[in-house]
Amino acid sequence: MFNLLEDDKRTVVLVNPQHLKAVPGRKTDVKDSEWLADLLQHGLVQPSFIPPAPIRALRELTRYRKALVQQRTQEVNRLQKLLEGANIKLGAVASDILGKSGRCMLDALAHGEQDPHTLAELARGRLRGKLPDLRRALHGQVQAYHRVLLQQVLAHLDFLDAAIAHLQHEIAQRLEPYHEAVTLLQTIPGVGEIAASVLVAEVGTDMQRFPSAKQLASWAGVCPGNKQSAGKRLGGKTTGGNVWLKAVLSEVAWANARNPTSYLGAQFRRLAHRRGVYKALVAVAHSVLVIVYHVLTTKQPYHELGADYFDHLHQTQLERHHVRRLEQLGYTVSLTPQSNPPPSAG
Numbered sequence: 001m002f003n004l005l006e007d008d009k010r011t012v013v014l015v016n017p018q019h020l021k022a023v024p025g026r027k028t029d030v031k032d033s034e035w036l037a038d039l040l041q042h043g044l045v046q047p048s049f050i051p052p053a054p055i056r057a058l059r060e061l062t063r064y065r066k067a068l069v070q071q072r073t074q075e076v077n078r079l080q081k082l083l084e085g086a087n088i089k090l091g092a093v094a095s096d097i098l099g100k101s102g103r104c105m106l107d108a109l110a111h112g113e114q115d116p117h118t119l120a121e122l123a124r125g126r127l128r129g130k131l132p133d134l135r136r137a138l139h140g141q142v143q144a145y146h147r148v149l150l151q152q153v154l155a156h157l158d159f160l161d162a163a164i165a166h167l168q169h170e171i172a173q174r175l176e177p178y179h180e181a182v183t184l185l186q187t188i189p190g191v192g193e194i195a196a197s198v199l200v201a202e203v204g205t206d207m208q209r210f211p212s213a214k215q216l217a218s219w220a221g222v223c224p225g226n227k228q229s230a231g232k233r234l235g236g237k238t239t240g241g242n243v244w245l246k247a248v249l250s251e252v253a254w255a256n257a258r259n260p261t262s263y264l265g266a267q268f269r270r271l272a273h274r275r276g277v278y279k280a281l282v283a284v285a286h287s288v289l290v291i292v293y294h295v296l297t298t299k300q301p302y303h304e305l306g307a308d309y310f311d312h313l314h315q316t317q318l319e320r321h322h323v324r325r326l327e328q329l330g331y332t333v334s335l336t337p338q339s340n341p342p343p344s345a346g
Contacts, residue, residue, distance in 0.1 A: 054177070055204045062171060090134075109142060110147055189265075216289060220241045253288060254281065263304060267283065
């Protein structure tokens with residue numbers, strides 16, 4: 001119904017039915033219509049976030065690409081299981097069994113070649129330095145049904161690779177009007193071209209639809225829930241939110257968790273040892289989304305604060321903590337500031 005009514009001449013408001021429940025006992029279609037009209041006249045209708053049609057089309061493409069990537073991962077795991085069942089230990093020697101060398105060996109296996117010496121000679125590059133290990137790894141028990149399954153799995157992987165490449169080309173074309181936003185988002189640590197395209201597809205580029213970064217984080221489901229009764233907080237679990245957006249934010253957060261020079265990496269390490277890895281991950285994902293909101297609002301690239309930001313923010317408290325710890329170990333400590341302090345890590 002929303003797609004039928006949407007056009008340039010009228011504004012269609014889509015609302016959450018849980019926010020507009022009528023009085024119990026008065027539930028009819030006519031009374032629902034009257035109740036909605038009355039609320040709309042008094043400005044009590046809160047519209048849901050519905051991105052424009054071009055963004056929705058981009059969203060469908062990026063979500064389908066993610067589904068295909070997940071299918072490809074499953075197919076690679078199925079290939080690995082198939083090789084293990086045939087006593088082929090190629091993955092123990094080659095880091096990527098679907099690289100150029102691995103793919104040549106797999107194609108030869110699928111077409112009936114079983115001599116480990118012949119298969120090992122198909123190795124290229126640095127893998128040729130592991131020829132003795134390759135010969136032992138390729139000495140297996142490949143049966144006829146293994147070859148049939150191997151041919152089907154490799155064909156399916158080729159199909160998925162072609163489908164993903166075609167989708168990526170289509171997504172790149174539809175992202176051309178949003179080139180500035182994608183470029184700005186890639187200034188955030190951990191956000192690459194794929195992550196930037198997903199962020200644009202899920203939240204759009206017009207941040208005026210969200211009153212603040214807090215509302216955006218609440219809509220995405222990367223902030224604590226709010227549930228109190230009689231002055232007692234009952235729970236703070238995150239809400240459902242946008243699962244596709246939460247997934248890419250989690251990937252960006254994991255990338256920053258391994259970054260020793262970024263502010264987001266320092267935030268993760270600061271919270272992980274006190275609150276746990278997963279709560280720290282959600283906190284970093286929340287910070288990433290807040291940064292996305294401000295980058296798209298101000299049209300300015302991300303400014304890195306550095307890994308030592310928290311040290312300078314609470315410098316006095318940090319000094320007092322380390323002095324107290326050294327005094328507990330039996331030392332007498334006096335602090336003398338340096339005339340030329342060392343440069344910061346950020």
